[in-house]
Amino acid sequence: MNQRLKHLFHSKMVVRALVEPFLKLNPKVMIKNPVLFVLETATFVIGLLIVFPHYFHSENQMSFNITVFFILLFTILFANFAEALAEGRGKAHADSLIKTRKELKAKRLSQDGLIQVVAGTELRKGDLVLVEMGDYIPGDGKIVEGIAAIDESSVNGESAVVIREANSEYSAVIGGTIVVSDWIKVEITVDPGHSFLDRMVQMVVGARRQKSPNEIALTTLLTVLTLIFLIVVVTLYPLAAFVGVHLEVSTLIVLLVCLIPTTIGGLLSAIGISGIDRVTRINILAKSGKAVEAAGDINTVILDKTGTITFGNRMACAFYPVAGASQEQLMEAAVLTSLFDDTQEGRSIVDLAKRHHITGDLRAYQGEVISFAAEERMSGLNLNGSFFRKGAVSAICSYVTVRGGHIPEELEEINAFIAREGGTPLAVSKDNYILGLIYLKDTIKPGIRERLQFLQQMGIRTIMCTGDNPLTAATIAKEVGVDTYYAESKPEDKLRIVREEQSEGKLVAMTGDGVNDAPALAQADVGIAMSSGTSVAKEAANMVDLDSDPTKILDVISIGKQLLITRGAVTTFSIANDFSKYFAIIPAMFAGDLPELQVFNIMHLQSPTSAVLSALIFNAIIIPVLIPVALKGVSYKPMSANQLLSRNLVIYGAGGIILPFLGIKIIDFLLHIFFEQL
Structure with a gap:
């Protein structure tokens, strides 16, 4: 068994999932899924046929009814097992983290740098904690100092460690993960009840899961199909009696169960839950x-x-003065506008100027800092009656023009050169003069x-x-x-x-x-x-x-696409199944009284009883067979909608027709051998 299947069928998840289906048999729970509710009702009716055979004149059908009852019971349990297993994956994951969270200890840092060991549950948003090698990270947060290798397998199931560091796009950390090297200081960013774990617990609990519009629409379609088949089967009994054909109630129930979309009805919730689980596992x-x-x-x-x-870490790599300004003048103005700029760009400008032996003026700390604003797209410093600005070229040009300045002729040429190189130009001005451009290079x-x-x-x-x-x-x-x-x-x-x-x-x-x-x-x-x-x-x-x-x-x-494709594929397969079951059950029901219907008996099954049981058994076992497909999702390759539709119709449409023919025929053969042994 490969690693993916081992993960899907972990022993603890399976044990939990084996108990859940029995709890879900409560009609109040089952009625939320109309297809399975009809299946449960059918099972209950078969149970009545067994307990009170004389009321239904089914004394001669006792062994057949008992067999049908257990097959239907297993069918409904398998259908609930799929959903329980999908929920169980998340619940087992959440339980493990909750247990870890309760036992976590945090090294909380006070303002004077002292370490106080507290329970992880006592942490609040804004607290600063020290996490050293071998320690569990006590809560969701971001690294404010240090770099470390972190094992996140408890969250995402991946065994490979990841590198997290301060002042980077990978500074976020999750409570319950473990530091395997070095140390970090983490600022807690959420209060209790709002962490990744808390959100995950809410998402994986099926009872709280909201159905999506597509899922609601599909549920409505399945309900309508079930209602149609129910009406057809109910009216079939008097119609058969009218033409002199006697139909057993249990046979009609089998026909109903095989025709309603039990496969997708049993797997629909599991597909939705597993989609959420896959998103959760990529953090x-x-x-x-x-x-x-x-x-x-x-x-x-x-x-x-x-x-x-x-990457976004644009670094200053060159200064281009214009309009007779010297490179030193440009660098001095650039430094003044960047001393209070705590961004990667601002620091890189100061560092590049230092390499040219230009440092910040201490008088700058007496000036008025102009912070960057998205609307103006510039920042700067007002110092000793001078106005220094740094920002987008168009913004600086407008700023200078409004103040009576002019745009240097060579500015556009240098601006175009930097842009052609894939860099970002920043203009620098003093008062109403543009001093030059800074070449910021991104990767x-x-x-x-x-x-x-x-x-x-x-x-x-x-x-x-x-x-x-x-x-x-x-x-x-x-x-x-x-x-x-x-x-x-x-x-x-x-x-x-x-x-x-x-x-x-x-x-x-x-x-x-x-x-x-x-x-x-x-x-x-x-x-x-x-x-x-x-x-x-x-x-x-x-x-x-x-x-x-x-x-x-x-x-x-990709996950969303896979979820929709999986749901569509299983729905197509489920509906296509009905076509094959029709050729197994209908001839078996009427062949004895209406020999002309033998033309439809293309499967040539051993006997009417064997035909009905074979179709019912196939209907039961196909659900657990498709559980891995529902949980893992159908493999997806990028292609157009028409190509995707054609592919699914061939694999799951045609396959949904052919596979039941083969499966029912094989089960019929095995039943024939079994009955002969008896």
């Missing part, structure tokens, strides 16, 4: 199952350039082009939004292969783009981490906020990525 919190499934229908993905397509993430091609092969449109100038945006867009891009994007632009795509009937997904992303995240059908982002962004989004890896949106979409 993403989904606020509802609806968000996971919506990801499977996404038509457009909006990606921010910085941090998603590129495209390896493999991002291939991942975007993967999305495009799914038929998903990719859009890049960036605050960079059009030339830089065009260079990056061409290199990674996005379908379209928007340069110099402001928060309202991102919201407008989302709405425009939705107005065309498309479902939109996007990632973000800042306050300025919140409106678009809330508007998007699937919004993934970074754990390292602002609380506003996390509240607006319907998913939160604990690893702060924006490219995970691609994984979420």
Whole structure:
């Protein structure tokens, strides 16, 4: 048995799942699934036939009825077992973490640096803890100092350790994981009851799981089909009596059970729960199952350039003075505008200037700091009557022009050169003069082009939004292969783009981490906020990525696609099954009284009793056979919707017709041997 199957059928999960189906037999629980409720009612009626045979004139059918009863009982237990196993995977996982959480001890740091050992449950948002090699991380948080290798297998099931470090996109850590090397200081970011573990427990408990719109629609369809078959079977009894054919109640019940979509009815919930479980295991919190499934229908993905397509750690690599300014003047002004800029860019500008022996002026600390604002797209410093600014080229040009300055002729040429190189130019000004440009160089993430091609092969449109100038945006867009891009994007632009795509009937997904992303995240059908982002962004989004890896949106979409494909494949297979069962049961029911129906007996089964039992047994065993498919999901390769439909019709449609013919024939042969031995 491979590792995936061992994970699916872990002994503790199986033991728990074997008990749950009996608890779910409560009619109040079963009525939530109309297909299984009809199956349970049918089992109950067969039980009455066994207990009170004289009321139904079924004394001669006792052994047959007992056999049918146990097959139906096993069918309904198998159907509940699938859902119980899916829930059990998450519950066993959660129980393990809850137990660990209760036993965790934290080394809480006070403001004076003293260490106080407390229970992990006493930690609150904002607390600072020290975690050393061999210690469990006591709560969700972010690393503020240090770097360490962390074993996250208790959360995601992966045995490989991951590296987490401060001041990076991989600074988020999860309570219950263990530090296997070095040490870190962690700032707790959630209060008790709002952690990854708490959210996961809420998501994996099936009773609290909200059904998605597609699942509700499919449940409605299954209910209608079940009602139709129920009406057909009920009216079949008087019609048969009218033409002089006697039908046993138990045979009619078998026909009903085999025709209603019991396979998908039993596996529907398991498929939905397992989809949520797969998202959880890549360290993403989904606020509802609806968000996971919506990801499977996404038509457009909006990606921010910085941090998603590129690493985002843009570093200053050159200074280009203009309009007669010296490089020293440019560097001095650049340093003044960056001394209070705590971003990676700001620090890199100061570091590059230091390598040219330009350091910050102590008088700068007496000036007025102008913080960066998304609307103005610039920051700076007011010092001794002078106004130093640093920001986007267009923003600085507007700033200088308004103050009576002019734009140097060579500025556009240098700006275009930096943009063609894929870099980001920052303009620096003093008062109403532009001193020059800073060349910030970013790096495209390896493999991002291939991942975007993967999305495009799914038929998903990719859009890049960036605050960079059009030339830089065009260079990056061409290199990674996005379908379209928007340069110099402001928060309202991102919201407008989302709405425009939705107005065309498309479902939109996007990632973000800042306050300025919140409106678009809330508007998007699937919004993934970074754990390292602002609380506003996390509240607006319907998913939160604990690893702060924006490219995970691609994984979420793949999981959503796989969930929808799995549900569609199993539904197709379940409905196709009915066609084969028809040729097994109908001839067996009427062949004795209506010989002309022998033309439909293409399976040539041993006897009417054997035919009915073979179809019923196949109907029962196909559910546990498909449980691994429901939990693991159908393998998915990017292709168009038409190709995907054709593929599934061949595999699960045609397969759903052919397999029952073979299976029922084999079971009939085995039953014949068994009856002969008796």
